[in-house]
Amino acid sequence: MALLLVGAPLAHAAPDPTAYVRARAADAEGAAQAAAAGYAEALAAAPDDAVIALRAYRQALAVGDYVLASRAGAVLVKAGVAPPDAAVLAFAIALKSRDAVGARRAADLLAKGPFDFLAPSLRAWLAFDRSEDAVALLDSAPGDALARRYTQRHRMLLLIASKRTHEAMAAIASELAVSDSEDARIDAATLLGETGARDSARQLLAGDRPEYERLRKQLGKRDKPDAAFGASRMFLELAVEIAGEDMESLSVVLTRAALLLDPRDDRARLFLAEALSRGGSHDLALGVLAEVGKDSPFVRGAAAGRVAVLRRAGRTDEALALAGTLATGAQATSADSETWGDLLVDQGRFDLAAAAYGAAIARDGGQDNWLLHYLHGRALDRAGRWSEALPALQRAVALGPDQAPALKYLGYAQVARGENIAEAQKLLERARALKPDDAEIADSLAWAWYQSGDVAKALPLLERAVQGDPAAARANEHLGDAYWRLGRHYEARYAWRAAALTAENDATARLDAKLAHGLKPRPN
Template sequence: MPGVAHADLGEYVKARAAAADGAVDVAAAGYAAVLAAAPGDEVVAIRAYRNALAAGDIALARRAAAVLVRSGVAPADTAILEFADAVRARDRARADDALGKIGAGPLDFLAPVLRAWLAFDRGADPFPLLDSAGESGLGRRYIAEHRALLLIASKRLDEGVAALQAAVGADPGSVDLRWNAATLLTGTGQRRIARDVLSGDDPVMTALRDGLRKGRPGAAFGTSRLLTRLAADLSGQETQALSILLTRSALMLDPGDDRAKLLLAAALAGERAFDRAIMVLDTIKAASPFYSAALAERVGMLREQGAPERALALAQGLATRRDADVRDLQRYADGLSDLGRDGDAAKVYQQVVDRVGDAATWIHHLQLGGSLERSGEWQAALPHLRKAVELAPEQPVALNYLGYAQVERGENLAEAVALLERASRLRPDDPAITDSLGWGYYRSGDVAKALPLLERAAQGQPSSATINEHLGDAYWKAGRRFEARYAWRAAALYAEGEQKGRLTTKLADGLVQRTAAN
């Protein structure tokens, strides 16, 4: 590749392989070596930049960003890193220069808030800067939130609390704004008001009240909280690289911000950099209000890494604590279900339903009913499956589960087929639902109506043992014996356990009698 000597190609290839495996520390070190040998190479620089941020090597990230800036190909987020660096160093000229770049790029909606916090630091009035931004577009919510924070920082408490209440009302589910305001209030000596801001019986709010820390008013605080807030808003989207940059920059300004660490770990896990993500989570200590969330994040990472037993053990520990909440129980039940321990899962899902009471959703009832059904407790399962459909009559997943479960048992076939027809209308391209409806027609004796649906389901999901077995049975009933055995052979390729034995019998003898699957 251009600029890289032949001798360095091996290091470059190794670095790329390490990055692909999520070994960002190894990748960053490799790219650093290649960049040293080819200091002007833009391709190496961008890879070094991204992996350095993931690995926490800020010095390498700065060096790689400088190469990209000189070449005129720097991604817009390099200006965020530069701005955070300048604020941390109290370098006014560099902060202003970086802010100009932010204002001229796709992250321009951050500029009014950052400019206002700089003005606050310099003893100027920040509010005209927010007013002139017009509170439009992407920046509207951030401006409203930071107006409240700046009023608190300016010790205009009545106005600040009023503005805070308005901002929280516009986004009542946000924990970040309330936490940011509470830490700032604590830092300005208003601990009682801070606790009021975090009022509520929710375990999250209780943990935040118990773990209040002081926030020091200024540009470092405002910048770090704005970047963390944006990272939280991006959570769950395909923006891990940007989220890593945002949280790394926030932590440069506030190294003790466990909320930023939690978001950073999640973004790293999204890049499959699990080892580095675990290292970040390890820095969140038991006294932190975000400790339980860090443990929960670890459970998810273990599951993603293919270690479900370890994930379950950790989830069990969280669920059996004295202060375990519904989310802890839900996580444990999900882990049991994933491992096929449906009887145990049903007991924990029942605890979830009991705990949430009248607020139980169709998903709660579907999970409980599904676990009971799979563990052989059909009569106990049926009321919950019916409740799920009652609460969500337009949810194809609930309709399909109740309909198919009854078809399998030969119960209430007319009602079951009606449920499956409704599910199919809602989701006509879902192979599983198409199979369920076709199987419902088959079990009702209408093979002619069943066959085209089962064929379509098999085309949509050719590796499904169940769908292919259903199709084979329908072919056999229709007198198409060669095609039946072909479908059964396809099913046998993917079948396991009891189904494997049943298919072996069908391939040898045909559909000579009603089997467990029929």
């Protein structure tokens, strides 16, 4: 495939039927480098096998072996089964190798597939490298709303790269007024620094944030603007947009392509590590984060990334220790304290978690964050400090009136205590309107009706809650209680037995008592 790099010719080895099996085993065990080597061996033995090539392609990208990825990609293209993101890698490799023709072909391929919205901006950056009027080309490019989101950002960057600084600053102001994107701010400042407009760059990076201070020191120390810079930012921009959407393979392709074009962009490393870790490659992710130097503007982001990776890898003690260090350090942020609180909750250390969330609220940006107040209130409640939890949860609902988790928690917590049932019921009705398919909310609202004496109204909703989550101990127990009150004792015991299968702590003893004796008659 002309668009992809080609390594040294391989001598065709005798087919080894076990090479692929060994590679799959290494892959399953998380031995990424061994898996990549195994797939390379298997592909050499069966150079036209598209099944092997696809696994080799994905594993090569995970470990950063662009030669193997190229070779595997060529096999997939020849077989007509190349994934659409192969054109992204093809573009990056062609641009890196200064293959202008190959880059244009790759952009044409992108224009014909699901990533067509990238093509106008990529073509404009290629035109910039040819000393053409890239801004005019971009302005004349057709495109839908998604494409225009990218062309707007890259028109701004191309104005800077073309040294049309006054126009660029107006475009930047317009962009940041709509969405104060930190990435857009950093990219614009970086280019302004390279084109000599350092005062304007410093203005964009004003403030005492440590990462901005380090970025200001690096202004003017990069290469001149070119298509590699623009394309790397575009691929990273898309990776940021899809982060957390179960699209780890695509995120790896995008961030690897971005790093190939700009190896100094540590932001791409942060998102690459996140994608690798979400895909189960925790050691690879930690290795990528280790590449972020101590002087990098994103060194704290890398530390936060390590916490997340260690947590997913089950290395809880290490994650907790590092999170505590970040949360109690001189440069601690609200997010650092929130992460520490989350880890403490995982450990059942609710008093300490409440203190961590309280610290997060006290830091910049925390006071008006509904989620932090919700987490704070929940931790206080689970620590047995309801009188403190109640105002925290009420504050969360006030700040997030359309946030179902806060509405649900505050509503059910009051229902469970027999407090303010009418108001709690309204909260739960609002939560159900927001998430009508949420089984836990359905159970909570039904229980509010039950507690207010309307058992017949509660029953159908409890049945739907159990249908939505058959293993839910609480919903099954509530359903059993409703059946019993309505005289359906056999069905009640059936529901209680179902609840006992997944019940924890004191619920087990309570369910045993219900199974043995039923419910006591309600006082008149």
